Amino acid sequence: MTPSQHIDQMIAGLIDWRGDTLAGIRKTILAADPDIVEEWKWMGSPVWCLDGNIVVGNAHKDKVKLTFSHGASLPDPDNLFNNGFGGKVWR
Template sequence: MKASEQIDQLIAGITDWRGKTFAGVRKAILAADPEILEEWKWMGSPVWSRDGMIAVANAHKGKVKLTFAHGAHLPDPDKLFNAGLEGNARRSIDFLEGDRIDEPALKNLVRAAIDYNRTKLKKNAPKGARAKTEKSGNT
């Protein structure tokens, strides 16, 4: 079964407000960039990635949690992050019953995560490429 189908099933199985919130979060994430990949990891967690992990979501009792892998490194001008603020890497958004999803702000945060992933790839790639070239004697 594809990851997208597993996520569909997960959302369909959440029959209270969290299912609708989860679906809205997913919709906003996927709308941020057409090349975002949906994955199913860690025995049942939806993960979205593009050039590296963007975020993982889970429905907990009383909330839907969206955790950005590199959230501590992302600009958050709309102050969406409201959990995990003390960490050095991750930041989360806890959606509680009645919370509205700020789709434009969430899309911007997802795009910032993609930009961060790309920057991290570019920063790391030249070092590795140079090291391989130097080891092989090619310059």
């Protein structure tokens, strides 16, 4: 299977709000730049890349979590990020 097919399958298996949420996030990420590539890494995580990893998406029991590569270096004046403030790269 291609990475995109793995992500399709993952989303289809999430029959609650998490599937819809992850599908919407995926659409937004892919719309941001036509050169963004979908990958399937780390034993089953969708990863969106452009000259390296941009963001990893995972569905957990009660949330959909996005982890941004180099997110720790991004300004966050609106306190959008809610975890990983002590990290040096990922947030």
